[in-house]
Amino acid sequence: MGGEALVKLSNFLDNITEWSGRIFCWLVVPLTIIIIIEFVTRSLDVMGLVWVDESSRFVFGAHFMLCAAYGLLYGSHVRIDLFVSILSQRAQAIISIICYLLLFFPFVVVWLYYGWDYFYASWSAAETSYSYWAPVLYPIKFVIPFAAFLLIIQGISEVIKSIVTVTILSEISGEVFE
Numbered sequence: 001m002g003g004e005a006l007v008k009l010s011n012f013l014d015n016i017t018e019w020s021g022r023i024f025c026w027l028v029v030p031l032t033i034i035i036i037i038e039f040v041t042r043s044l045d046v047m048g049l050v051w052v053d054e055s056s057r058f059v060f061g062a063h064f065m066l067c068a069a070y071g072l073l074y075g076s077h078v079r080i081d082l083f084v085s086i087l088s089q090r091a092q093a094i095i096s097i098i099c100y101l102l103l104f105f106p107f108v109v110v111w112l113y114y115g116w117d118y119f120y121a122s123w124s125a126a127e128t129s130y131s132y133w134a135p136v137l138y139p140i141k142f143v144i145p146f147a148a149f150l151l152i153i154q155g156i157s158e159v160i161k162s163i164v165t166v167t168i169l170s171e172i173s174g175e176v177f178e
Helices: 001-044 052-064 069-075 087-125 138-177
Strands: none
Touching: 001 052, 001 069, 001 138, 052 069, 052 138, 069 138, 087 138
């Protein structure tokens, strides 16, 4: 695959992440409404509503997980660049590739694999919550493998960007020293 094709693929994957992030960030609206209902009912010394507590956890968990790839796209995840920041941009890109291949992808692939099993077992049994409300749990458990899938997509894009960076900087340095 040529450099242009890699850039196009990376842009395509970034667009998937961008749009999924824009869509799933709106989960904060129902979450806010649910939290306000919970606050008001507790402030009025009304017995806490079971559905409010559970649904706030469901929506927050979905928001947190489904926006993880969006956070990766914009570099909002915690990074420790203490040692890497002193290196050249090319060396940083090489270290990034190595870390994605040895740390990120193995973790997220395991997350996807076991998350799918977790969802499938819940779906097969039509699992419900143990509360009085008893909502079905498999829709929220589907978020686990789906979030891992979105992270894999964005991780591939990040590796492509690093490969392109290494390639371009290698070509530039080769031209300078010829």
